[in-house]
Amino acid sequence: MLELAILGFLYDAPLHGYELRKRITALTGHVKPVAESTLYPAIKRLEKAGLLARATQPGSVAAPRHVLTLTEEGGSELRRRLADPVQRDITDENRWFTVLAFLRHLADPAAQAAVLRRRLAFLEEPASFFYEGDRPLRAEELHDPFRQGILTIARATSRAELTWLRSTIDSLEGNVRDASPDRPSSAAGPSTLR
Amino acid sequence: MLELAILGFLYDAPLHGYELRKRITALTGHVKPVAESTLYPAIKRLEKAGLLARATQPGSVAAPRHVLTLTEEGGSELRRRLADPVQRDITDENRWFTVLAFLRHLADPAAQAAVLRRRLAFLEEPASFFYEGDRPLRAEELHDPFRQGILTIARATSRAELTWLRSTIDSLEGNVRDASPDRPSSAAGPSTLR
């Protein structure tokens, strides 16, 4: 997830580590802070793997900077990770948001839609947090107000995301855009399920 | 987070590892699966720390079981972690949900409310995912539909959670409880809003 963010930010422009850190902190820091001791080793890993290159510059403000640039392989690795994320990137909201933040870097709308479809499929399969045997429990059946809260919140999130996903997939695939709800039914149906 | 879940489930009843795993999988598994190779070492850690004890039983179905029981220290450690969670447990939704799932184990409503207040404070401070300089950007200002999605979804979640938090804190502190809507005020609905 961290590596994806690094590749994603560098895809736009070369940056040095410190600036990278500030951007990542803005992106996900309020939820899950990124420690320097995590970032710098990650940069080294990616460098060693040939995904990015560094050039030392005299620091404009203070200490010298290591400006990081994405290599060819770095760019294609980013696209690979975006086009074909591991399942955890789909299911874990933190990771999923990171994928979303850089998904525009995939050139092909169909490929973008395919990724959104995976998330859609995940959200559509019924899942609860609490069960009685095999039967998922609804919020009303719980006595515990805190567990009710979990379901309430999860449900609200899920609803909002499903709405957004469906309309975004629609406009990516059908190119129908707004104002012409011509296709009925399962809509989501045919076309590329991949 | 994993350790919290283990302590939380064992607080209710002694369980063996395999059953524990099934419960944790039901709780958080669809978002972030728990590997056995993570669970068993965690159990050992907790055992070594004296937080839980094991007793071997002949397996009722198959191989022998190690039934795990929370010790005295285990119980107080659980209460300590619930009453005074580290900041990451407050900000990271995955972790926060785990705290919520077991918060009822804190006997004192005021202590429960205090934990909810921390989450409330976190959600109330303005934070975005994207900035232009220091100014947080709103969904409408973004060109990228995927980043718009992030903000849209986060906003919906946040709204739902804020509503729930405020009404729950209210009923925990005001002790209005159910069935007696005597107090007017912020309402938000007595108990379960949904």
Add this chain to the structure above:
DNA sequence: GGAGAATACCTCGGGTTCGATGTATGTAGG
């Protein structure tokens, strides 16, 4: 009676992450 699944536990190795700490340089404020 043999295959396959479910129950039940465990280890190993590699990789990731975190908190603490260290080292410099330049800028702002008193």
Add this chain to the structure above:
DNA sequence: CCTACATACATCGAACCCGAGGTATTCTCC
């Protein structure tokens, strides 16, 4: 001039996590 802070990078050890693999028992179905 001194302190404090921001910039900029880095290392270390401990903890943590995960995939792959291993062991053994029982139940079900063919």
